[in-house]
Amino acid sequence: YNNVNCFQHLPNPITQTPLTPPCTLNKHLTTPSLQHIMKISDLKQKSLADLSPSLYAAHHISSFDYFLQKGLHEIVSKMSPVRVPGSQIKCPIGEVQFWLKGISIGTPSLRPYEARLSSRTYSVPLQSNLMILVDGKDMHTQTISLGEIPLMLKSGNCLLQNSSGSLVDFKEDEREPGGYFIINGLEKILRNIIIPRKNFAIAEERGSFSNQQKSFSDFAVFMKCAGPGYQAKTINLHYTVDGNVFLGLRIRKIFLFPVCIIFKALLELSDTKLLQLLNVPGDDTAAFRAMFMIEDLHKRGLSDRASCLKYLGMLIRDLLGFRDSVESDEQVGQIFLNKYILIQVPEDQPMEKAKTLAFMVKKLWFLVEGKIKSDNMDSMVNQEILTSGQVYGAFVAEKLEDVLNAAKYRFVKDMNKRKEPHKLVEMLASAVDAQKNLLFKKIEYILATGNLKSNSGLDLKQTTGFAIIAERLNNARFWSHLRSVHRGSYFVEMKTTKVRKLLPGSWGFLCPVHTPDGSLCGLLNHLSLGCSIQTQQIRLGVNEKTLLLRVLNDLGMVQDVFGEFDLKETVPVLLDGLVLGVVPKKQAKDFASNMRNLLKCGLLKKKNPQWFASERNINTLKTFSGEFLTHLSTM
Secondary structure (H helix, E strand, O other): OOOOHHOOEEEEEOOOEEEOOOOOOOOHHOOOOHHHHOOOHHHHHHHHHHOOOHHOHHHHHHHHHHHHHHHHHHHHHHOOOOEHHHHHOOOOOOOOOEEEEEEEEEOOOOOHHHHOOOOOOOEEEEEEEEEEEEEHHHHEEEEEEEEEEEEOOOOOOHHHHHHHOOOHOOOOOOOOOOOHHHHHHHEHHHHHEEEEHHHHHOEEEEOOHHHHOOEEEEEEEEEEEEEEOOOOEEEEEEEEOOEEEEEEEOOEEEEEHHHHHHHHOOOOOOOHHHHHHHOOOOOOOHHHHHHHHHHHHHHHHOOHHHHHHHHHHHHHOOOOOOOOOOOOHHHHHHHHHHOOOOOOOOOOOHHHHHHHHHHHHHHHHHHHHOOOOOOOOOOOOOOOEEEEEHHHHHHHHHHHHHHHHHHHHHHHHHHHHHHHHHHHHHHHHHHHHHHHHHHHHHHHHHHHHOOOOOOOOOOOOOOOOEEEEEEOHHHHHHHHHHHHEEOOOOHHHOOOHHOOOHHHHHHHOOOOOOOOHHOOOOOEEOOOOEEOOOOOOOOOOHHHHHHHHHHHHHHHOOOOOOOHHHOOOOEEEEEEEEEEEEEEEHHHHHHHHHHHHHOOOOOOOHHHOOOEEEEOOOOEEEOOOEEEOHHHHHO
């Protein structure tokens, strides 16, 4: 860090003491030199020294441990209550709501080798508390079983991990790496799949966009939004030939809304404020586009927040399951914004959502005008890994909701048949208990076949190829399955070779040699020795965010100037898709270098977000998991 004196006047919000540089930076962090590149002989020694089987499955086990320790609790806490309207029940008991609270994981009932020999599934039981609210006043709690879920070997709750003895005592190979499941006696691995980078606006020019609607052009900007509890929703901004911008997303089918409706529904914005939010200094074309979009909004009879929320709620009420509920269209519209629009932004920060959406609109305009080029989807800058724990967690989150919805219909049927309101709690708990095998069977199916049966599709482009058999022809073959990464079955059928090319940005992350011949050439790759995957989601508290903003401002970032930013003169700084501010282009290189060095020195201790300076002049901070990581010595 060049100017260390500027830290003296910044108090640390955590300790309330003057902030000092975390460490003195070494010269090799800022000065390029060939002397820090490893020699081939050193690399061979490192390979032999680090040839521990546990390294090959580390990202599998770590991502699944995060699911067991934190992911399951996030899933349960984010689930909405299931409502049974009083009109559906022939007993005078009023509306019934029930949901899950807390979850506990048991111990496997058999050892892994016993599961192999008996052709059974190595699994662990789940328990939770069923909360029941009757007529808005009577609360009941019932402990229920959710059945079992398949367990990854050597994960946190596995018998092999918690044992004090050797693996040989459990009749396992002493070099057993773990990281896979035993399904019906067969060893199955959930594939690591390459997906678009989450919470980052990606600009694309593609001819297929104009085929979706007659008025659509070839230009679009999309963002794969990822929130807590393994939620993922992709939103697309399409540019039309008449200058309008439509927001599209999939809820069982594709819905398209004029983007100005979303702006107005997020918060109370006058037309002047909306023009200021979409303003690009010195660009009259952008101002004309914004005025045309607002004029189109008025033609639809929508001018204020209430009318826009009512319009959204009326369109999607049935799809969200609110056909017979007492919520108004405005309330349903607000639920839609919270659950589907930029879900990585907290619900109580609608202005941040509006800023992020405005950034995406401006990036789309710049793409149309040719001021920026489309992002390369084959570059690792715009990619990350969907780990086995993330696939597993997203699937469990959806199936837990299916379990409660199936229990709802069984409960209504039993109540209308027996008409015993005094046994309501027992009947509802029995209805949930009757569906406990549904969760186990659904997870076992995707692991056994690799095929995804999902109502939402988990926001993925493929429905097959999620799981493979771990072949034990030899150790090298078996371990290579654990280090493999797949571009996705969607790309196997493509007739272009563009997605199969090895780009220079893959150096140090993917092995340039280890890929099979034939149809999977260039699509099935393997991680290099020094590459690891970020599997833990970093949660920044208020103090960490305050400290981070202060340091960013001190390094030269100008905060909250959205109406003044222009990609010609400034570079935006993002945190999980949220625009924190802008940096003048002349200072952007030094700004990115200094910030990266400060994070390496432990500015936020164990809560350092990953820093990426992309090839499109956008500096990004990221706290969500899935990024490729490598050591300096391998670059």
